[in-house]
Amino acid sequence: MNEKTLEDLQFNEVFKELSSQCLSEEGKRCLERKIFVYDEAQLSRYQDIIDDMGSLLDRGIARPEPFCSIQSIISELDAPFAEFDGEQLWALAQYVRSAQIFVEFCLTPPEYAESRQSARTLFEPFAQELHRLMNTLFDVLESPGQVKTTHPAIRALKADLDQRRHERQSFSIDFLRSQSTFAQADQPVYRDGRVMLPIKSDQKSIVEGVVHSVSASGATVFMEPYRLVELNNQVVMAEQRILIEIAKILGDLSVQTHACKNLILDLVEHIGEADALYARLCYRRKHNCIRPLVGKDAIYRLVRARHPLLKGHVVPISITIDPAISAVVLSGPNAGGKTVTVKTMGLFVLMHQFFYVVPAAEGTVIPLFNAVYTDIGDDQSI
DSSP: HHHHHHHHHTTTHHHHHHHHTTHHHHHHHHHHHHOOOOOOHHHHHHHHHHHHHHHHHHHHHOOOOOOOOOHHHHHHTTTTTOOOOOHHHHHHHHHHHHHHHHHHHTTTTSSSSOOGGGGGGGOOOOOOHHHHHHHHHHEETTTTTETTTHHHHHHHOOOOOHHHHHHHHHHHHHHHHHHTTTSSOSSSSEEEEEEEEEOOOOOOOGGGEEEEEEESSEEEEEEEHHHHHHHHHHHHHHHHHHHHHHHHHHHHHHHHHTTTTTHHHHHHHHHHHHHHHHHHHHHHHHHBBBBBBBOOOOOOOEEEEEEEOOOOOOOOOEEEOOOOOOOOOOEEEEESSSHHHHHHHHHHHHHHTTTTTTSSSSTTTTOOOOOOOOOSSSSOOO
């Protein structure tokens, strides 16, 4: 469709509300391509899917859930050795779970054998490989993407770290209590991830160890006795072993993710199309829209049409243009509704071929148009 027409008829303003109904970034990007439908069979297919989704909601089938963004993973899937961090993998697990719910929603068997099953054409049965990947990610990770401390490899290393921290703390407390004559306080301090002891400056030569810093007053030095240096180093090494193991675990999860690359990309594509249709359903239900008939004999009829940008009490528009009429002149006083009527008629053509629904009453008939052109002199905004 002509971009000027979209601007003149304020289509983009209506489009923003439709886009806001999307559950996923993929659905929004699908809409942003602004592909209008010109084929009646294709339009009917999309409308059937929207109708089916509406029937599923009416039956109380669990609603699809919002999707988190996995764009950072998608952009790196083509790099076979790219490793993903915990937050990326956690987002992927949530995305796949939302996708599984959406797929199961669309694949819900019809209530009656003779019922239409158009929504089922959107997806194949959910891939078992993706289901296993999702379960693995949820088994290993917790929000917002940290490896669970209950992971077998991490649990043992964490127990070792806790033990070494306990030994360090016990030594520090015992040292300060037993050497209270030159200790400035009875509690150790933490600096840069290491435990240090507050020692009186004039007594520092008595303690064999490493001085790290001095207080602002100069009365206290913060130091590590040589035994504490060893204990601090043991804690640091234990922490490093955990980080190394976490990196290995995330690396293994990244390999499993890359193995599902094609399935993920295919899923994302199908989610975009399905979500764009589901957004149209949400818009339809919010604005009490209907599925217009297609005027095969070129008849154009609006029945109680309501311009979607008008708020509050809106006077509905009803108008019929027979096939024999090639031009229509609207006349009347200012603020009589001429501009609203013209813009509503043009906008509804666009909505019919993009939203697939319009806010009007049953009996509305809108033909399919190859193009819509506008030339509005006063550029009056609805």
